[in-house]
Structure formats: C-alpha cells, structure tokens
Amino acid sequence: xxxxxxxxxxxxxxxxxxxxxxxxxxxxxxxxxxxxxxxxxxxxxxxxxxxxxxxxxxxxxxxxxxxxxxxxxxxxxxxxxxxxxxxxxxxxxxxxxxxxxxxxxxxxxxxxxxxxxxxxxxxxxxxxxxxxxxxxxxxxxxxxxxxxxxxxxxxxxxxxxxxxxxxxxxxxxxxxxxxxxxxxxxxxxxxxxxxxxxxxxxxxxxxxxxxxxxxxxxxxxxxxxxxxxxxxxxxxxxxxxxxxxxxxxxxxxx
Amino acid sequence: xxxxxxxxxxxxxxxxxxxxxxxxxxxxxxxxxxxxxxxxxxxxxxxxxxxxxxxxxxxxxxxxxxxxxxxxxxxxxxxxxxxxxxxxxxxxxxxxxxxxxxxxxxxxxxxxxxxxxxxxxxxxxxxxxxxxxxxxxxxxxxxxxxxxxxxxxxxxxxxxxxxxxxxxxxxxxxxxxxxxxxxxxxxxxxxxxxxxxxxxxxxxxxxxxxxxxxxxxxxxxxxxxxxxxxxxxxxxxxxxxxxxxxxxxxxxxxxxxxxxxxxxxxxxxxxxxxxxxxxxxxxxxxxxxxxxxxxxxxxxxxxxxxxxxxxxxxxxxxxxxxxxxxxxxxxxxxxxxxxxxxxxxxxxxxxxxxxxxxxxxxxxxxxxxxxxxxxxxx
Numbered sequence: 001x002x003x004x005x006x007x008x009x010x011x012x013x014x015x016x017x018x019x020x021x022x023x024x025x026x027x028x029x030x031x032x033x034x035x036x037x038x039x040x041x042x043x044x045x046x047x048x049x050x051x052x053x054x055x056x057x058x059x060x061x062x063x064x065x066x067x068x069x070x071x072x073x074x075x076x077x078x079x080x081x082x083x084x085x086x087x088x089x090x091x092x093x094x095x096x097x098x099x100x101x102x103x104x105x106x107x108x109x110x111x112x113x114x115x116x117x118x119x120x121x122x123x124x125x126x127x128x129x130x131x132x133x134x135x136x137x138x139x140x141x142x143x144x145x146x147x148x149x150x151x152x153x154x155x156x157x158x159x160x161x162x163x164x165x166x167x168x169x170x171x172x173x174x175x176x177x178x179x180x181x182x183x184x185x186x187x188x189x190x191x192x193x194x195x196x197x198x199x200x201x202x203x204x205x206x207x208x209x210x211x212x213x214x215x216x217x218x219x220x221x222x223x224x225x226x227x228x229x230x231x232x233x234x235x236x237x238x239x240x241x242x243x244x245x246x247x248x249x250x251x252x253x254x
Numbered sequence: 255x256x257x258x259x260x261x262x263x264x265x266x267x268x269x270x271x272x273x274x275x276x277x278x279x280x281x282x283x284x285x286x287x288x289x290x291x292x293x294x295x296x297x298x299x300x301x302x303x304x305x306x307x308x309x310x311x312x313x314x315x316x317x318x319x320x321x322x323x324x325x326x327x328x329x330x331x332x333x334x335x336x337x338x339x340x341x342x343x344x345x346x347x348x349x350x351x352x353x354x355x356x357x358x359x360x361x362x363x364x365x366x367x368x369x370x371x372x373x374x375x376x377x378x379x380x381x382x383x384x385x386x387x388x389x390x391x392x393x394x395x396x397x398x399x400x401x402x403x404x405x406x407x408x409x410x411x412x413x414x415x416x417x418x419x420x421x422x423x424x425x426x427x428x429x430x431x432x433x434x435x436x437x438x439x440x441x442x443x444x445x446x447x448x449x450x451x452x453x454x455x456x457x458x459x460x461x462x463x464x465x466x467x468x469x470x471x472x473x474x475x476x477x478x479x480x481x482x483x484x485x486x487x488x489x490x491x492x493x494x495x496x497x498x499x500x501x502x503x504x505x506x507x508x509x510x511x512x513x514x515x516x517x518x519x520x521x522x523x524x525x526x527x528x529x530x531x532x533x534x535x536x537x538x539x540x541x542x543x544x545x546x547x548x549x550x551x552x553x554x555x556x557x558x559x560x561x562x563x564x565x566x567x568x569x570x571x572x573x574x575x576x577x578x579x580x581x582x583x584x585x586x587x588x589x590x591x592x593x594x595x596x597x598x599x600x601x602x603x604x605x606x607x608x609x610x611x612x613x614x615x616x617x618x619x620x621x622x623x624x625x626x627x628x629x630x631x632x
Contacts, residue, residue, distance in 0.1 A: 101356045132323055132356030139358055172368070173361035 008149030009159035026079025039088025047077030050223030055087020097133020152191030180207030271388025282341035353380035404458035415469025491539030520564030521547020527588035
C-alpha cells in the first residue's frame with residue numbers, strides 16, 4: 001500500500017499537490033483515501049467539486065459524540081477517492097494537534113483501512129511538524145514516506161529543512177522516512193538550483209517537478225483538480241507521472 | 255450533564271487498572287504523570303502496597319517537559335531505574351497530560367527497550383477510561399508476551415481478571431481452594447498470587463475461568479492462539495460454584511466459550527450494581543441459594559455478551575438513579591456509596607467495591623467465593 005504524508009510551509013500548495021496526486025492515483029485505477037490534517041479542512045475540497053465533507057472534529061462538536069460509521073465523516077470524490085478531514089477546534093481555542101490524534105484513533109476504531117482496503121492513503125498535513133499531533137501521520141502504522149512540498153523561495157526551503165530535520169529526529173522510532181521533494185514552482189530566480197542545493201545536502205531527491213500553471217488555478221476555481229479538469233495538461237501529466245512512479249515502487253516492494 | 259458524578263464517587267481509572275494488574279509480576283510499571291500521582295495508583299487504589307513490594311514509578315512530568323515534548327527524560331530515567339532494579343519487564347503508560355500532548359508510547363517503549371535491553375511494552379492509558387480497560391490491556395499484553403506453548407494438563411484452569419480492585423485480598427487463595435475441591439488443577443491466577451513463571455505455563459490449561467471483565471481480552475487471546483475455551487463467572491455462594499464447575503467441565507469437553515454468569519433468571523426483586531461478571535455471578539448465587547431474582551446494572555463499559563436477559567449497562571449517575579426509581583426493587587446490592595442515589599424506601603445492602611470506594615470500606619470487604627453469603631446479605 002502507498003502511504004504518504006505531504007508536509008510543507010503554509011500556502012506552498014500541499015493540498016493542491018495532494019488532491020492532484022490522489023486524483024492521478026485514482027485515474028490509474030487505484031483505491032485512494034485522502035485525509036486532510038488541517039483545522040481549515042480544505043484539503044479535499046477540489047476532489048468534491050466544492051461540496052466539503054463534514055470534518056471529524058465538527059461532527060464531534062455538532063453531535064457531542066463520536067461517529068459510529070465511516071460514512072458519517074467521509075465523502076466519495078473524483079475517481080472514488082474517499083475524502084476525510086480531521087478539522088479542528090474553534091480557531092483560537094483548544095488543541096488542533098490533539099484533534100489529529102483523536103481523529104486517527106477514531107479511524108482506527110472504525111477500522112477504516114480494514115474495511116475500505118485502500119491501495120493508497122495520502123495525509124495532507126498542516127504546515128510544519130509543530131507538535132506531537134502534527135507528527136501523528138508519520139507514526140508507525142500511518143504514512144511510511146514523507147514528501148516535502150517546496151518552492152525555491154527562501155522561507156519555503158527553510159520550512160522544508162525544518163521538516164526534514166524533524167522527521168530525521170525520529171529515525172529510532174520506525175517513523176516514516178523522507179521520500180523526497182515535490183518542487184512546486186513559483187518561478188523564482190534559479191529556483192531549481194536552490195531546491196537542488198537543499199535536496200543534495202539532505203541526500204534526498206526531487207521526486208516531482210510541478211510547473212507554475214494557470215490550469216491548476218483555472219480548475220480549482222471550478223472546484224476540481226487539474227487531473228480531473230484536463231488530464232493532458234502539463235501539470236496534470238506531472239502528477240500522473242508521479243503517481244506511476246509511486247505505484248511502480250509500491251509494486252516492487254510488495 | 256452526562257457522565258458527571260455529582261453525588262457518588264467515580265470508578266478507578268485505566269492507569270490504576272494497569273498498576274493493579276501488573277503489581278505482583280516482577281516488572282516495572284512507569285506512569286508518565288506528574289509527581290505525587292503515584293499515591294493514587296499505588297496506595298489509594300492498591301491495598302497490597304503495605305505488604306508486597308512492587309516497582310511502580312511516576313515520571314514526575316513537569317509543565318516544561320510536557321510543553322517541550324521531553325520524552326528523553328522519561329526514557330533516560332526509566333533506563334536508569336531499570337539498570338538498578340533489573341525488572342522482568344517494563345510497562346510504560348500514560349495519564350491525561352501526555353494524552354493531550356500526544357506522547358507516542360509505542361515509540362517510547364521501543365527506545366527504552368533498545369537502550370535497556372529489557373522487554374518493554376506500551377499500555378495506552380490516558381487516565382480518563384475505566385480501570386477495566388487498563389487492566390484488560392495489561393493482562394492481554396503480559397499473556398501475549400509470556401504465555402508459551404505447553405502440553406495440555408487435564409482439568410488445568412487459569413483464573414483471569416483477579417485484581418484487588420474487584421476482589422478482597424485472599425480471593426486468589428479462595429478460588430484456588432475451590433478449584434482444588436472440584437478436582438481442577440490451578441495453573442495461574444492472573445494476577446493475584448501469580449508470577450511471570452505461572453503465566454509462561456498458561457497454555458497448559460484446559461479452560462479459562464474469567465472472573466472479571468478485565469480478564470476477557472486475555473481469555474479471547476488464549477482461545478484464538480491456543481484454543482482454550484473460557485467460562486465467565488465467579489464461584490460466589492454455596493450452590494452456584496457447583497453449577498459453575500459443571501459449566502467449566504462442559505467447556506473443556508465441547509471447546510465452546512460460555513458466559514455462564516449471564517444465565518441468571520431476570521427479575522426485579524433485587525438490583526445489583528457493580529462490575530459485570532461479579533454482579534451477574536452474585537445474581538446467580540442469590541438465585542441458587544435464596545431463590546431471589548435480580549437485575550444487574552453493570553456500571554462500567556462492558557461487553558454486553560456478559561450480561562443476562564434484562565440486565566443493563568448504564569454508567570451515568572442520573573441514569574442509574576432513574577433506573578432504580580423506575581424499577582422499585584425491594585433492595586439494591588451495591589457499594590455503600592450508592593446509598594446516596596438509592597431512592598427512599600429501597601434498602602441498600604452494601605458490598606464494598608474497592609475500585610469504587612477505595613479504602614473507605616475496606617475493612618468491611620468479605621470473601622464471597624465458595625461461601626455462605628447469607629450473613630453478608632443480611
């Protein structure tokens with residue numbers, strides 16, 4: 001099974017990359033679950049034509065009890081992708097990291113993976129690895145690999161390095177390993193060179209190179225991914241290539 | 255508000271369940287919690303503290319350690335203590351603070367084991383669940399870890415789920431004597447009067463006697479792994495122990511599990527409140543010895559298979575109070591603290607439950623195993 005977590009600086013395009021990758025895997029016939037781990041709960045919205053799923057934390061707030069069935073906290077989106085959002089507490093209150101852990105415990109209780117039997121699970125995680133809750137997706141049994149989304153901008157690379165160091169700190173714990181970087185281009189000067197300098201120093205690779213694309217913005221405005229809107233466009237083809245690479249690696253591992 | 259006890263006490267929490275279950279096994283139990291909390295787990299909820307030594311540690315978690323996620327202190331201190339004490343195993347478990355900060359006990363246990371060389375397992379307590387859940391996870395963990403394949407002994411019995419939270423001290427001796435009178439061979443009394451060596455031999459038993467809900471998960475594991483059937487029930491009273499022994503022999507023959515204490519006839523003469531298997535067993539004993547029928551309220555989360563027809567699993571104070579007012583039984587049998595929510599005109603027969611009232615009524619706790627319960631119920 002492909003088990004991936006995507007991390008990166010806020011606003012760098014993690015949800016865009018995750019949703020397009022989910023759509024690409026689904027278009028290649030894979031059964032996919034995407035779990036948004038961000039209180040904003042907007043990770044899966046472009047797989048759902050703008051009709052959001054009720055986040056797990058919202059369900060608990062609304063009904064004051066835990067959901068009993070997966071269907072109560074999930075929606076099926078483009079290509080059959082099962083969409084789940086952890087959501088979070090009211091902004092300014094509570095503990096969002098704890099919300100992620102609670103959601104994961106709940107998904108385990110509901111036997112999500114045993115019942116749905118996915119080929120791929122993608123975790124789209126908010127910003128940096130800021131606390132224990134945001135490391136939950138890389139714990140044993142969840143994601144096996146991490147893809148760091150970055151551009152060539154200084155602060156994005158700074159965050160990427162922090163994420164890389166945080167994941168490396170957990171080497172003794174059988175946590176996920178950093179698989180590589182998704183270069184989500186912002187067309188800054190010497191962008192590839194800057195990102196390559198980071199990846200070479202860290203000993204990881206640029207796994208995918210996503211061009212700055214008007215298609216992504218166009219289809220997001222229509223509530224869908226580029227992979228759904230125009231699978232032939234350049235950005236979509238890059239995500240489909242990434243999906244093929246991951247599938248092929250997964251088949252080799254199995 | 256649901257599940258808030260405004261009048262009565264609350265039951266011991268999962269952390270106490272873990273400490274109680276592992277108390278006599280020669281391991282080291284480390285609770286990741288603030289300094290001072292050890293007295294809750296090891297004295298208020300533990301009557302053996304005065305007579306039997308045990309390695310139960312608190313990590314003395316501070317506010318700053320919690321904020322900084324300083325797992326290293328917990329790991330180093332545990333490894334250091336293990337070097338001094340040389341325990342048979344290490345169990346690490348949590349409390350509310352590490353629950354909030356999301357400490358990964360699986361990973362912490364892995365690191366402690368790799369640095370200390372002592373088998374270490376995580377137990378996922380958070381101080382908000384029932385003692386039954388904590389004890390249950392601890393029992394299952396040690397049985398998974400230490401029970402080894404054995405040749406089957408004829409009429410060998412494991413007793414699963416014995417802790418002072420549910421039974422008075424000496425209950426292990428009483429159940430051993432009863433087994434012996436009925437020509438059973440007692441293999442292990444998990445975990446009062448029990449060692450890791452006894453657990454190693456558990457797979458030689460022909461039947462498991464589950465005496466509390468805490469023992470059920472271990473029983474199910476032993477059934478799945480070694481095909482040993484289990485029977486639920488506590489041999490309370492004079493007649494019921496004979497019936498229970500018969501059920502155990504039938505289980506050995508058929509290989510089928512049996513929730514035997516759930517077989518009492520429903521009735522509204524009495525309402526018995528307590529841990530599920532003890533309470534249903536008491537209902538069976540009273541029916542067999544006195545011909546009186548009871549309804550059981552299991553006041554902790556429970557697998558409903560353990561309850562008899564008409565029995566209920568309700569945990570909220572106001573629901574229990576309402577149930578008693580609706581049923582209007584002649585008497586209620588429960589821990590003495592329940593008198594405060596027993597409606598006027600209904601008699602309360604107090605049987606102290608250590609997991610509920612701790613040391614308050616400890617001197618009034620009496621063994622009911624294989625003994626005449628007439629005096630106790632007077």
